[in-house]
Amino acid sequence: MTGGSLSPVLRGGLLALLAAALFGLSTPLVQLWGRGVGPFTTAGLLYGGAGLVALFLRRPKDREAQLQRSDAGRLLAMALFGAVIGPVALVWGLQRTSGTSASLMLTLEALFTALLAWRLYSETVDRRVVLAMASLMAGGVVLAFDQSLQGTVQLLGLAAVMVATAAWGVDNTLSRGVADRDPGQVVLAKSGLGVIATFFLAVLFAEPLPTLLTAGVLLGIGATGYGLSLRFYLLAQRTFGAARTGSVFAFAPLMGAVGAFGLGERAVSALLVLGGMLMLAGVVLHLIESHDHAHAHEALEHEHVHAHDDGHHDHDHDHDRKPQGTHSHLHKHAALVHRHPHVPDLHHGHKH
Secondary structure, eight states: OOTTSOOHHHHHHHHHHHHHHHHHHHHHHHHHHTTTSOHHHHHHHHHHHHHHHHTTTOOOTTTSBOOOGGGHHHHHHHIIIIIIIHHHHHHHHHTSSOHHHHHHHTTHHHHHHHHHHHHHHOOOOOHHHHHHHHHHHHHHHHHHHHHHTTOHHHHHHHHHHHHHHHHHHHHHHHHGGGTTBOHHHHHHHHHHHHHHHHHHHHHHTTOOOOOHHHHHHHHHHHIIIIIIHHHHHHHHHHHHOHHHHHHHTTHHHHHHHHHHHHTTOOOOOHHHHHHHHHHHHHHHHHHTOOOEEEEEEOOEEEEEEEOTTSSSOOOOOSSSSOOSSOEEEEEEEOOEEEEEEOOSSTTOOOOO
């Protein structure tokens, strides 16, 4: 890594924070503009906007690794959980609970993502990470108790938001397998599949058509809060793994809660503040993690975007001059043992 380059943690953290800001601010806007619109129609418009912006995010094969046929099953599963179950449950829940509480409850997405990344990808989970996840869970329990005091409808809405967080946790974990592919292509494929499924369900359940203004606004919210946000999320995953990206992304609900407050919602209780503080503590514990030990890289051949100044890509090219900056092609890694600070990115999935 060159001296002027950002560390993987800082680069991944900034990308995840940008994704969090875009998604978090979209939540209260979806609640505002989704009133009177069916959940399937709303989800379809959100991912329709994501698909439209993704048309302009694709990059050529010499700059990003392209999607493969073998990715089809994973993309279908990502669309099911991330573009159908997740947004539909969120929209249904937002219509039955406060935007502030719903936004904070979305922080549990980080918990589900971290647990799945630990089980499926063997990402490092030490005592600090366990404490962080416990803090996130405690915050969710406090919020659930707060909503139970306000009535059954509020609690049902919050339960639907929790279903959305679990679905997006599965989606986040699945997306780690295509994080080395062109993010524009991934967003376009996932969005296209989600739009087809949700609009079919909207017609099946005879949901009413939204006004042109409402449809246009929801498309715009989807373009930024779901399209651009997902692109930055995938880039963050590529940089420092699924669990840590999900943890930093947990700032999204806090930003959403601030946005809901700014839009005029004043349903802020002492329990809601306590739940938010517990969740914020969990996020901070994740971000202060430091991981440094001697580790081995096995010989490997794969394709993804990379540069030759990161300490892991010193391979030769067919021509004399190595490309400057980032580029993508099939390349080989020789076996290597070394020590440096690292995170569970594409090249550091080793066990401990």
